Amino acid sequence: MIDHFADDLIALLPNLRRYALSLCRNGDTADDLVQTTVERAFVARDRHDPATRLDAWLFRILRNAFIDMTRRTKTRGVSVDIADMPEAATVDGAAVTEARLMLNAAEAAIEALPVDQREVMLLICIEEMTYAEAASVLGIPVGTVMSRLARARIAVANRLGIN
Amino acid sequence: MDYTDETLMAYADGELDAETAAQIAATIVADTALAARVAVFSRSRIAVKTDYPAAPPAPDALIAQVRRLAAAQTAPAPSNVITLADRRKVPLWAVPLAASIALALGLSAGLLRPVPDAGTLVAAGILQDPGLAVALATVPSGSSAPLPGGAEITPIASFQTENQEFCREFEYRQPLGGTIVSVACQNGQDWDVRLAIAASGGTEGYAPAASLDTLDAWLSGVGAQAPMSAQDEAVALSDPS
Numbered sequence: 001m002i003d004h005f006a007d008d009l010i011a012l013l014p015n016l017r018r019y020a021l022s023l024c025r026n027g028d029t030a031d032d033l034v035q036t037t038v039e040r041a042f043v044a045r046d047r048h049d050p051a052t053r054l055d056a057w058l059f060r061i062l063r064n065a066f067i068d069m070t071r072r073t074k075t076r077g078v079s080v081d082i083a084d085m086p087e088a089a090t091v092d093g094a095a096v097t098e099a100r101l102m103l104n105a106a107e108a109a110i111e112a113l114p115v116d117q118r119e120v121m122l123l124i125c126i127e128e129m130t131y132a133e134a135a136s137v138l139g140i141p142v143g144t145v146m147s148r149l150a151r152a153r154i155a156v157a158n159r160l161g162i163n
Numbered sequence: 164m165d166y167t168d169e170t171l172m173a174y175a176d177g178e179l180d181a182e183t184a185a186q187i188a189a190t191i192v193a194d195t196a197l198a199a200r201v202a203v204f205s206r207s208r209i210a211v212k213t214d215y216p217a218a219p220p221a222p223d224a225l226i227a228q229v230r231r232l233a234a235a236q237t238a239p240a241p242s243n244v245i246t247l248a249d250r251r252k253v254p255l256w257a258v259p260l261a262a263s264i265a266l267a268l269g270l271s272a273g274l275l276r277p278v279p280d281a282g283t284l285v286a287a288g289i290l291q292d293p294g295l296a297v298a299l300a301t302v303p304s305g306s307s308a309p310l311p312g313g314a315e316i317t318p319i320a321s322f323q324t325e326n327q328e329f330c331r332e333f334e335y336r337q338p339l340g341g342t343i344v345s346v347a348c349q350n351g352q353d354w355d356v357r358l359a360i361a362a363s364g365g366t367e368g369y370a371p372a373a374s375l376d377t378l379d380a381w382l383s384g385v386g387a388q389a390p391m392s393a394q395d396e397a398v399a400l401s402d403p404s
Contacts, residue, residue, distance in 0.1 A: 006230060006232075009229055013226065013229070014218030031225070039389070106210055106214030107214070109211070110215070124176070125211045125212055126211065146169040153172060156207050156211060162203060162206045
């Protein structure tokens with residue numbers, strides 16, 4: 001049987017890097033995160049059901065690796081809710097990103113969202129996952145995904161002058 | 164009947180059950196306010212999708228890493244093996260080996276052995292340095308420590324085998340030159356040297372592929388787990404059992 005796992009994974013590397021960058025906001029950290037994700041994916045490959053989408057499975061691994069990474073870099077030994085990520089606390093994301101001249105309106109609108117809304121927007125509207133797939137990546141109920149997504153979409157629409 | 168934002172959004176995204184979707188479709192025809200609410204969701208999704216930057220292509224190094232990991236797995240081996248070579252970060256301060264250099268290693272044999280060609284398996288008995296056990300039990304991976312007798316040890320990584328043995332890969336720089344890459348596993352208070360490979364190469368940089376192939380094959384054979392984190396290693400080293 002021909003093994004497509006490596007090929008499929010390589011095809012998804014750009015999307016993984018983009019998702020990692022949205023979580024880390026730093027190119028080097030994002031690349032480390034993708035490398036760790038790739039290693040863990042190979043270790044766990046037998047646990048992936050080929051009938052299910054590979055990208056949702058990989059994104060879940062990446063997100064969990066991100067949580068591990070941030071937990072490890074905390075100086076206190078306390079685990080942190082992803083909504084309280086250090087980058088959100090120390091940097092005004094909207095102000096920083098709007099200062100970047102190359103940021104277009106859609107990017108800026110998404111960057112301005114709180115992190116839990118931004119994540120669902122990225123997974124569903126950019127990576128085109130279903131609500132159920134996004135829920136499995138994030139480890140939350142579908143209902144929570146939907147309420148966050150609805151708030152995110154309305155906020156983005158307001159920002160873009162659509163609403 | 165009023166619909167929640169979530170329901171209208173699900174309708175716009177094609178995530179609603181057929182029956183409710185049909186109801187909304189019929190209602191929208193006459194209800195412009197409802198149609199406008201749905202439009203907010205569909206237009207915001209389209210705007211974001213078209214304007215968000217495309218994912219940049221993956222760098223060659225990352226693609227190469229995937230290929231390497233896939234190749235390592237096609238050999239019959241437990242699926243939880245990661246090639247430590249992929250994670251090698253510590254350079255060898257190897258000096259060129261000269262077959263004519265005789266080394267004094269350890270005190271038990273008291274013999275001088277000629278340095279073998281790089282990559283050949285060295286009899287495990289060569290590493291009878293009495294300072295080795297203490298160093299393996301204490302020196303963290305990535306640090307170097309001198310040994311009594313003039314050798315120097317640099318542990319590279321700690322890991323468990325599939326039989327739950329606690330093992331450490333390390334580099335052993337011999338007093339008169341030459342480096343041995345070795346793996347020793349804890350056995351009560353002792354450390355059994357299970358593998359020792361003479362390494363060579365330039366004065367800087369990583370061990371050449373040839374000497375690491377043997378190491379990688381051996382690691383696969385014992386079902387070596389991924390290298391331990393610094394914290395896990397510290398816990399394992401401090402455990403007296």
